[in-house]
Amino acid sequence: MGQDFSHIARRCERAVVTAYRELRDVGTPDLSAFQACTTLYRVHHPEASVTEARRLVAEWVDHHVMRESMAPTPGCECD
Numbered sequence: 001m002g003q004d005f006s007h008i009a010r011r012c013e014r015a016v017v018t019a020y021r022e023l024r025d026v027g028t029p030d031l032s033a034f035q036a037c038t039t040l041y042r043v044h045h046p047e048a049s050v051t052e053a054r055r056l057v058a059e060w061v062d063h064h065v066m067r068e069s070m071a072p073t074p075g076c077e078c079d
Helices: 011-025 030-044 050-066
Strands: none
Touching: 011 030, 011 050, 030 050
């Protein structure tokens, strides 16, 4: 089921990328998967604004899913 994203250091980033990939794998439309992952990010970071959550989720999905990059990403300050 998709790629292994265990190389991602931040738990919230790994959770978001894994959830997005798995939702898309079972046929969830892109926008619905994105919205679910934005909500998931905000569960990890309730202090984050919706705008910040959307920006980070979009960056992470683009980086890890669309570009299939294994390089680190900028993002939140958590581990």
